[in-house]
Amino acid sequence: MSRPELRTPRTPRLSRLSRPARANLIALPLLIVVGLVWIYPFLWIVAGAFKTQTGLFTGGASLMPDQWNFDNFRRAWVDAGFSRYFFNTILYAVVSTVIELFKSALCGYIMARYEFPGRKFLHRMIIATLFVPVASIIAVVVIFQFITNWNVWATTGPWSSVSKGHRCTSPRTTPPTTSW
Known part of the structure; x- marks a missing residue:
């Protein structure tokens, strides 16, 4: 005689998910909606770079331009002096990065090598300013x-x-x- 097999009752699929997984099922769609709301203005600005002036003001919220216009980039680079702004940005970024790396290396060496009063407080303040x-x-x-x-x-x-x-x-x- 064979023994009858004990069966456990089937539980619904959703209840088998862990609590963090169920929270992710709620949070993920919400985060996708928030992400789309946040990224849309950026996409609209990028699309606006390819629109004519009238197309930009009459096109509403559409992302696709009716007529592609690449002349905006030439006008920004030549007529508006964007090339000078771009050079200033690159110069500022490179110089400030080099200075900050030098200062951080000196500070990191002192913080790692020597014990001094207020070292932990200073370390915490440096970490706090990163945020x-x-x-x-x-x-x-x-x-x-x-x-x-x-x-x-x-x-x-x-x-x-x-x-x-x-x-x-x-x-x-x-x-x-x-x-x-």
Whole structure:
């Protein structure tokens, strides 16, 4: 006589997934939608480079230009002086990268080689600054300047003494009040 086989009841397929896998089933479609919403303006700008001026303003949100126009690139490079801007960007990027590499190598050597008071704190501060992009700080200052109509660049930083005379004799400036 054969023994009857014990069968376990079949569970639905979804419940067999682990909890992180179920969370991924919810998060992935949401992230795809958010990604498309974020990438669309970039694609629209790239497509706009190939449109004529009238096509750009009358084309709406379409990505494909009615008439492909490559003259925009020539006008930007020659007429608008983009070649000079491009050279300045390359020069700035190379020089700042070399300087930053040199400073980082010196700092890394000192931090790894020597024990000194405040070393752990300094290390933590260096790591913390890696997570704050400088571009976001500049964007906040520009937005603040736009909202308040206050020249932040001339009143703060080491260049304020250059733009307003000697620091001790320059009057203290306050942001103007806005009537909103």
